[in-house]
Amino acid sequence: MDEPERTILDATYRALCEHGYADLTMQRIADESTLSKAAIHYHYDSKEHLFEQFLEYLYDRYTDRLDGATGASARDRLDALLTVQLADEAADPGIDFQTAMLEVRAQAPYDEAIQETLSAFDEALVARLRETIADGVDAGEFDERVDPDLAADLLTTAIKGAHTRQVAVRHPLDRSYEAARTYVDAYLVGEDAAEVSA
């Protein structure tokens, strides 16, 4: 990515957090950057084109963050994934960003390009959760009766729901994190696996 493009996409991020998706304009993106509106139009011929590129850029950042969720054991890696999604305040994009992203999600049924990129986000999270849980089952860290597909699906759904509730009804994210952690501790790790590792 060229330097002006990175500048524009970073400015798009700030404009999105400040104004929301419905009120995002090329002028507001220019106002958040050192570039003129004309200069932005030189790089991106339309707001739609810019926004598609912006979602791809967010996708790269998102998968980088998921890839950064490492740990010695599968359980550590699963905890790291939950932290990245629900509790990492330093990396947390914050409620302004989640508010804008909920607007984008609500727009997806009306815009195929947006829906495709959001599906890629969803699948990236599901895939990492599933791999991590399957690794844990194979290693005897998690209960052997756990189905990695269904457990990954439930955790993905809970993470998306946590972001929706945070924005729509101000449900505290740390409460959703605690509920998800309790699920992992009690159901995935379980009694049998705890005895194995004890």
Added chain:
Amino acid sequence: MDEPERTILDATYRALCEHGYADLTMQRIADESTLSKAAIHYHYDSKEHLFEQFLEYLYDRYTDRLDGATGASARDRLDALLTVQLADEAADPGIDFQTAMLEVRAQAPYDEAIQETLSAFDEALVARLRETIADGVDAGEFDERVDPDLAADLLTTAIKGAHTRQVAVRHPLDRSYEAARTYVDAYLVGEDAAEVSA
């Protein structure tokens, strides 16, 4: 509620499913009813006022559906609540309605009246799940180690996430239902409780 008001709110429901929240207008509501736009304005002075009343009307329908989730045991009642939320195709408001409701949820941070009503929906669901799970723990149907507060929170978050994923990335609702059911069977009912009832 007067007959004309019920007619208007039913028409609002149909117009919302057809056009989405962003494109909901008094004219489109009139087009779905037997009343003129002027007649609708006689009952509701503004679209905002009509929509607030509409959300209250939806709330009553929602709590009626939750109250209809009955069963002989706590586990039956919990299954009935999950079915009402995720799998009752006859009563299911359908994806057009969920699409519009996701737009409404995305609007909540910008509109206090909407946020308040959505919070009441959220709390109604949490309260019924919590009561049902607590009843099941007390009756020995569910594992005594289950925390009804956290389990109700996780299920509420999963239900909201299921609706978000259904709309935003076309994730199948029956898949989310299966994942939630597996959670109930494996974690809430658990091995110990299964042995007790066996």
